[in-house]
Amino acid sequence: MGPDTDPLPVVVVGAGPVGMAVALGLAQRGIRVTVLEAADTVSFGSRAICISRHSLEVAHRLGFGEAVEETALPWLGGRSYFREAEVISFRMPMAEHDVRAPMVNIGQSELEQIMVDRILADPLVTLAWRAEVVGFHDDGSVVEVGVSTVEGLRTLRARWLVATDGGRSRMRELAGLSLEGTSYEGRYVIADIHWPSDLPVERRVWFDPPTNPGSTVLMHRQPHDIWRVDYQIDPRADVDAELQEDRIREQIAQHLDWLGNDVPWTLEWHGLYMAHARALDDFVHGRVIFAGDAAHLVPIFGVRGLNSGLEDAETLAWMLAAVIDDRAEPALLQAYAVERRSAWEQNVSNAAKSTRIMTPGTQGYVDTREAILRLSAAYPAFGFLINPRQSSATHAHTSMLTWHADTQARGTLPGDPVPDWRVVGEDGSATTLNVLRGNGFGLLAFGFDDSMYAAVTAGAERLAKELAPEPTQLVLVNGTATPIGHPMIVDEQLQWALGARDGEVFVVRPDGLLLARLVDPTDLDQVSDSIRSGQAPEGGRMAPEWPDTTPPADRHLEHLWLSLSDAIDRVDQQDREGMLTRLAFLLGSLVPVNRFASALGSAVELGKDDRLDSVHAATEQGYPGGEAR
Numbered sequence: 001m002g003p004d005t006d007p008l009p010v011v012v013v014g015a016g017p018v019g020m021a022v023a024l025g026l027a028q029r030g031i032r033v034t035v036l037e038a039a040d041t042v043s044f045g046s047r048a049i050c051i052s053r054h055s056l057e058v059a060h061r062l063g064f065g066e067a068v069e070e071t072a073l074p075w076l077g078g079r080s081y082f083r084e085a086e087v088i089s090f091r092m093p094m095a096e097h098d099v100r101a102p103m104v105n106i107g108q109s110e111l112e113q114i115m116v117d118r119i120l121a122d123p124l125v126t127l128a129w130r131a132e133v134v135g136f137h138d139d140g141s142v143v144e145v146g147v148s149t150v151e152g153l154r155t156l157r158a159r160w161l162v163a164t165d166g167g168r169s170r171m172r173e174l175a176g177l178s179l180e181g182t183s184y185e186g187r188y189v190i191a192d193i194h195w196p197s198d199l200p201v202e203r204r205v206w207f208d209p210p211t212n213p214g215s216t217v218l219m220h221r222q223p224h225d226i227w228r229v230d231y232q233i234d235p236r237a238d239v240d241a242e243l244q245e246d247r248i249r250e251q252i253a254q255h256l257d258w259l260g261n262d263v264p265w266t267l268e269w270h271g272l273y274m275a276h277a278r279a280l281d282d283f284v285h286g287r288v289i290f291a292g293d294a295a296h297l298v299p300i301f302g303v304r305g306l307n308s309g310l311e312d313a314e315t316l317a318w319m320l321a322a323v324i325d326d327r328a329e330p331a332l333l334q335a336y337a338v339e340r341r342s343a344w345e346q347n348v349s350n351a352a353k354s355t356r357i358m359t360p361g362t363q364g365y366v367d368t369r370e371a372i373l374r375l376s377a378a379y380p381a382f383g384f385l386i387n388p389r390q391s392s393a394t395h396a397h398t399s400m401l402t403w404h405a406d407t408q409a410r411g412t413l414p415g416d417p418v419p420d421w422r423v424v425g426e427d428g429s430a431t432t433l434n435v436l437r438g439n440g441f442g443l444l445a446f447g448f449d450d451s452m453y454a455a456v457t458a459g460a461e462r463l464a465k466e467l468a469p470e471p472t473q474l475v476l477v478n479g480t481a482t483p484i485g486h487p488m489i490v491d492e493q494l495q496w497a498l499g500a501r502d503g504e505v506f507v508v509r510p511d512g513l514l515l516a517r518l519v520d521p522t523d524l525d526q527v528s529d530s531i532r533s534g535q536a537p538e539g540g541r542m543a544p545e546w547p548d549t550t551p552p553a554d555r556h557l558e559h560l561w562l563s564l565s566d567a568i569d570r571v572d573q574q575d576r577e578g579m580l581t582r583l584a585f586l587l588g589s590l591v592p593v594n595r596f597a598s599a600l601g602s603a604v605e606l607g608k609d610d611r612l613d614s615v616h617a618a619t620e621q622g623y624p625g626g627e628a629r
């Protein structure tokens with residue numbers, strides 16, 4: 001390390017999962033990377049445990065997906081309880097064509113170790129432990145980085161500095177930047193226990209359990225008989241006292257005893273958690289680029305922290321590699337900044353709702369949560385409001401890089417993620433869409449005949465030369481063309497699910513997002529220019545008024561929940577009951593008397609704890625969810 005040597009192409013600050021993913025993505029594209037890590041080993045304790053289907057796709061593209069899947073525990077859904085009664089169960093989508101489970105559990109430290117092993121096997125990545133960044137200076141063409149090491153202070157020079165040094169980012173502080181947004185009140189004790197229980201792998205949540213009245217308790221199974229137990233602590237409690245190990249053991253023991261446990265267990269790790277929804281305004285500052293928790297924080301409910309950080313990493317890796325290789329102007333990095341800031345907004349919009357259920361901050365939200373939990377026991381539709389909305393891949397509709405789609409386009413639109421899909425290869429063997437399209441740009445040509453195929457092949461070859469060394473792979477989907485050296489998929493359901501029309505070409509980015517839908521394959525000639533400039537033709541950006549895909553009935557319930565909670569918070573405490581009584585009168589006057597009587601009966605019955613498990617409310621048409629459970 002010395003100030004006179006040639007600048008390194010990229011220095012990554014922080015070997016958390018996001019920094020390591022950036023390094024692997026760059027190395028995959030032939031870029032040399034130096035990763036500086038302040039600690040001397042991977043992090044301890046589970047922290048992020050739930051890895052989404054999309055993150056598994058990222059992990060596979062970066063070369064460590066198989067190792068994760070060998071260890072991780074897949075799961076499909078979960079159950080929520082109110083006091084002693086089970087009030088909802090949910091299942092995440094899992095269709096026959098899905099390649100992976102919607103979610104798998106693996107402790108973050110184990111995931112990090114898998115990534116370290118992958119990095120150590122990569123000659124293009126140098127990982128330096130006990131190398132803490134303590135200063136930097138960006139002169140516009142080179143960034144000088146001050147690093148504290150066991151041998152003293154050292155200076156590195158780099159063309160690009162990627163700051164992935166976590167939620168308490170020193171890099172952010174050194175750059176004079178701060179995260180803006182909201183922090184939530186509720187505090188959770190987070191603990192890992194070793195508990196050889198054979199309970200299923202699912203998300204279980206208890207609201208107001210008898211073992212910890214007023215609190216919320218969450219349990220998740222991880223590999224190696226490790227269980228994650230999170231519980232909310234009383235806002236009036238002394239946090240230091242609550243964090244004493246004896247106290248934590250006592251709380252967890254009460255809960256496990258209540259579950260009927262007779263298997264010995266040990267406390268392995270614990271921490272304190274508060275939910276934050278905060279981000280930098282811009283993720284790119286000169287030659288310093290922020291990613292992961294250093295750039296944004298999202299509440300853990302819905303598990304979007306690490307999952308969104310891996311998306312940052314994959315997008316940044318291909319874009320930064322294109323800039324370093326001079327295939328793109330630095331303007332492309334603005335697309336990274338815009339897309340990932342928008343992804344944070346999407347994540348926060350979902351996570352904020354889950355957080356209001358997990359840690360309702362005001363009396364209005366406390367009251368409505370209890371009502372929703374009780375109603376869910378009889379009317380499953382209310383369960384939508386408690387559904388944890390687990391992390392799913394974010395879109396890039398508002399990116400300047402995302403092409404316009406024509407008005408007839410339906411299904412998967414530019415900016416959307418194109419999910420992996422089980423397909424059968426030409427030789428009859430089982431494979432997947434992602435395997436066939438590869439890790440670079442994928443061109444999916446739908447319903448082509450031989451003459452169209454000849455035209456698209458010529459365009460694809462030109463594009464491949466322009467984008468090299470990023471690979472470009474043409475894949476034929478359905479149609480009558482006879483492929484020469486290109487994979488072919490025959491799967492009408494895939495084409496239907498993507499909403500692709502015969503003759504269309506889907507241009508899929510290396511990070512799995514759809515860049516463009518081309519009705520005219522000669523438009524392929526504009527793809528590399530658009531990447532070079534970081535702009536889609538005609539400026540890109542899908543309309544901001546993107547259709548909300550939430551079913552109208554769910555949207556309606558969500559609106560009721562939010563507006564009722566806010567109204568309860570707005571009125572004087574003494575008038576809450578009065579306001580709700582007036583509201584019931586007003587609404588009751590709008591429906592037939594028998595409907596009102598039946599709703600009244602349910603409302604009364606569902607207030608009795610001993611009736612929650614057995615109550616079956618009236619099933620008249622017009623009630624949410626139709627049939628009661």
Ligand SMILES: Cc1cc2nc3c(=O)[nH]c(=O)nc-3n(C[C@H](O)[C@H](O)[C@H](O)COP(=O)(O)OP(=O)(O)OC[C@H]3O[C@@H](n4cnc5c(N)ncnc54)[C@H](O)[C@@H]3O)c2cc1C
Binds near residue numbers: 014015134165293
């Ligand atoms: C209790 C808890 C539960 C969570 N559960 C989930 C979940 O289920 N799913 C999910 O997706 N997310 C979850 N998250 C969020 C997830 O843990 C983070 O989003 C994730 O760790 C972010 O990764 P990162 O690489 O950006 O940062 P980090 O993992 O924080 O890594 C930053 C690294 O930078 C190093 N570093 C710091 N300063 C310097 C410096 N000056 N120089 C060099 N190195 C430095 C640190 O030592 C560290 O190794 C959870 C978080 C918590 C706290």
